[in-house]
Amino acid sequence: MNLTWTDDERRFRDEVRTFVQTHLPSDIRDKSLRQQRLEKDDYLRWHHLLNEHGWGAPTWPKEHGGTGWNPLQRLIFEVESFRAGAPRMLPFGLTMLGPVLMKFGSAEQQARLLPRIIRLDDWWCQGYSEPGSGSDLASLSTKAVKDGDDYVVDGQKTWTTLAHYADWIFCLVRTDPDAKPQRGISLLLIDMRSPGVTVRPIRTLDGGHDVNEVWLDNVRVPVGNLVGEENAGWTYAKYLLGHERTGIAGLGHCRRELDAIQALLAGSADDGAPLAQDPRWRDRVSRLEIDILALEMLLLRVAAESDGSPGPETSMLKIRGSEIQQDLAMLRMELAGPDAWPYDPAWLEADTDADVPGPDGAARTSAAYVDMRKTSIYGGTTEVQKNIIARMLLGG
Numbered sequence: 001m002n003l004t005w006t007d008d009e010r011r012f013r014d015e016v017r018t019f020v021q022t023h024l025p026s027d028i029r030d031k032s033l034r035q036q037r038l039e040k041d042d043y044l045r046w047h048h049l050l051n052e053h054g055w056g057a058p059t060w061p062k063e064h065g066g067t068g069w070n071p072l073q074r075l076i077f078e079v080e081s082f083r084a085g086a087p088r089m090l091p092f093g094l095t096m097l098g099p100v101l102m103k104f105g106s107a108e109q110q111a112r113l114l115p116r117i118i119r120l121d122d123w124w125c126q127g128y129s130e131p132g133s134g135s136d137l138a139s140l141s142t143k144a145v146k147d148g149d150d151y152v153v154d155g156q157k158t159w160t161t162l163a164h165y166a167d168w169i170f171c172l173v174r175t176d177p178d179a180k181p182q183r184g185i186s187l188l189l190i191d192m193r194s195p196g197v198t199v200r201p202i203r204t205l206d207g208g209h210d211v212n213e214v215w216l217d218n219v220r221v222p223v224g225n226l227v228g229e230e231n232a233g234w235t236y237a238k239y240l241l242g243h244e245r246t247g248i249a250g251l252g253h254c255r256r257e258l259d260a261i262q263a264l265l266a267g268s269a270d271d272g273a274p275l276a277q278d279p280r281w282r283d284r285v286s287r288l289e290i291d292i293l294a295l296e297m298l299l300l301r302v303a304a305e306s307d308g309s310p311g312p313e314t315s316m317l318k319i320r321g322s323e324i325q326q327d328l329a330m331l332r333m334e335l336a337g338p339d340a341w342p343y344d345p346a347w348l349e350a351d352t353d354a355d356v357p358g359p360d361g362a363a364r365t366s367a368a369y370v371d372m373r374k375t376s377i378y379g380g381t382t383e384v385q386k387n388i389i390a391r392m393l394l395g396g
């Protein structure tokens, strides 16, 4: 693998950098860099600006309306926009459902839904997990029974990220209760405004509201909203999870956090000595920098060697990305020291910046720290990823 950037790649990086610097609204940038909460409108505004520029689907091929960028260009885009304070592009339509529709969806679904994903006309959410069916997803029990031209869906999904903003949910449902667990599952697209859909918030450790319970009570879903074939949903679900895990590596997030830590190192300790002169801090930061570089190489290798269908290698990305994001959050918290101890969830809101105690909003680092615990759980836990690596890559 050639690790030297070409002139074209440097030009591309400069193009992305300039675009983000000139177009990213300053209020969104400030919220992101201060670790404050982003609202639905922040995501929509940024996505619409990207789309106007032709960058609404950075990971998609041109034939489906995407940018057609190669893996390195995608990575450059992710890292440059994150470092400058841009919100992440929502993964639910772009990196989860979109690729599934391209491979398994009907021509009608592709023509109708893919352009809407690029424009972010529809906010999608992911209805996989259920109480009691997380790692053991194939045991899910939300059922869909055919009735005329509809399926009637009953059950409960949980941990559904940003479902309170969503217009649609892609849902794994059981369509054949008598088949082996993996064989009786289908993938349905459900309009969140359908009668019988109820969303209830789940408050997380940082006091925030990102995740939800979604209740489905006799929800009627047209059979045309089935993706692919009935009872073949497990294949689509696994395909989607591979794409999800690549995105969860969070390289852009890692780079942004490293920038913030390096800025903190430029400050002084209580005794006035520059933190950057302390070999213990320098050692910790250098190790993380090397870890991030290695993650970047791994991401590029996996992307270069895959044919667009991510395989079990993405489990390595998921594990390393989660670990590094948690290490960064831990280091940032340690650097903030006692300033990280006081915490009020209200400090995550944009209009409370003036009231946050401590330097550089250090008091928000504890919220970010507890929030980052999620990275080794969502998208499949670290233990489950290790099982996949053992079984599929090491032949255990």
Ligand SMILES: Cc1cc2nc3c(=O)[nH]c(=O)nc-3n(C[C@H](O)[C@H](O)[C@H](O)COP(=O)(O)OP(=O)(O)OC[C@H]3O[C@@H](n4cnc5c(N)ncnc54)[C@H](O)[C@@H]3O)c2cc1C
Residues within 6 Å of the ligand: 125, 126, 127, 128, 129, 130, 132, 133, 134, 135, 136, 158, 159, 160, 161, 162, 211, 374, 377, 378, 379, 380, 381, 382, 383, 384, 387
């Ligand atoms: C912040 C957040 C956002 C999420 N967003 C979504 C979403 O949008 N949509 C969605 O569908 N889901 C979402 N999830 C759910 C997520 O995918 C599940 O939490 C995850 O798959 C783990 O399932 P579980 O919570 O039921 O834990 P369990 O499966 O009950 O696991 C509990 C513990 O047992 C371990 N364990 C389980 N099985 C094994 C095994 N075979 N070998 C070794 N150890 C094992 C696990 O590693 C874990 O430590 C989200 C979760 C979080 C925390």
